[in-house]
Amino acid sequence: DAGVTQSPTHLIKTRGQQVTLRCSPISGHKSVSWYQQVLGQGPQFIFQYYEKEERGRGNFPDRFSARQFPNYSSELNVNALLLGDSALYLCASSPAGRNTIYFGEGSWLTVV
Amino acid sequence: DQQVKQNSPSLSVQEGRISILNCDYTNSMFDYFLWYKKYPAEGPTFLISISSIKDKNEDGRFTVFLNKSAKHLSLHIVPSQPGDSAVYFCAAAFMNRDDKIIFGKGTRLHILP
Numbered sequence: 504d505a506g507v508t509q510s511p512t513h514l515i516k517t518r519g520q521q522v523t524l525r526c527s528p529i530s531g532h533k534s535v536s537w538y539q540q541v542l543g544q545g546p547q548f549i550f551q552y553y554e555k556e557e558r559g560r561g562n563f564p565d566r567f568s569a570r571q572f573p574n575y576s577s578e579l580n581v582n583a584l585l586l587g588d589s590a591l592y593l594c595a596s597s598p599a600g601r602n603t604i605y606f607g608e609g610s611w612l613t614v615v
Numbered sequence: 616d617q618q619v620k621q622n623s624p625s626l627s628v629q630e631g632r633i634s635i636l637n638c639d640y641t642n643s644m645f646d647y648f649l650w651y652k653k654y655p656a657e658g659p660t661f662l663i664s665i666s667s668i669k670d671k672n673e674d675g676r677f678t679v680f681l682n683k684s685a686k687h688l689s690l691h692i693v694p695s696q697p698g699d700s701a702v703y704f705c706a707a708a709f710m711n712r713d714d715k716i717i718f719g720k721g722t723r724l725h726i727l728p
Binding site for chain 2: 507536538543544545546547548551559561593602603604605606607608609
């Protein structure tokens with residue numbers, strides 16, 4: 504069975520631009536979460552979606568937004584990119600009502 | 616504030632010996648704990664979890680111990696193998712809530728030949 508898939512795997516953007524990252528969850532998983540991991544830190548929670556509704560939001564500015572589609576895939580959007588947004592963005596999925604989440608390979612974003 | 620703390624940034628262990636990774640947490644309301652393993656250029660991989668109603672959970676070479684009174688958990692790997700060299704993240708959550716999982720900063724484990 505396919506795991507969580509993310510695209511693109513690597514991308515470079517300039518300050519002020521906008522980026523969209525995509526995620527397809529494990530088949531049968533209805534919950535998708537997004538995490539940001541910067542070097543030397545653990546993953547930090549950005550958003551969680553379940554059945555297309557936002558269930559949780561971390562301490563990130565409004566420049567970060569996300570949505571979940573009817574097929575449970577998800578997009579993370581970041582506007583007005585800053586150098587500090589350079590990080591590994593991880594998508595994770597989980598079955599409904601279960602706390603164990605399963606990560607994709609991540610999207611490496613570099614802002615220059 | 617760091618609710619999940621992994622105070623050892625790195626650990627070196629001889630192949631075949633026991634690796635013990637430690638984790639402390641501050642929020643006594645956490646009731647579910649997880650360990651993830653991460654290789655470079657890959658996403659974290661789920662290893663093992665434990666709920667707060669247990670004090671031990673075992674899966675093959677991996678055992679997690681939970682000491683609720685001390686707000687401390689540890690991951691034991693026996694015997695350690697070269698493929699265990701990776702960064703290990705401790706994480707905490709609230710059972711049956713679709714909510715965030717809070718991760719520590721990680722401990723880099725080096726298995727020495």
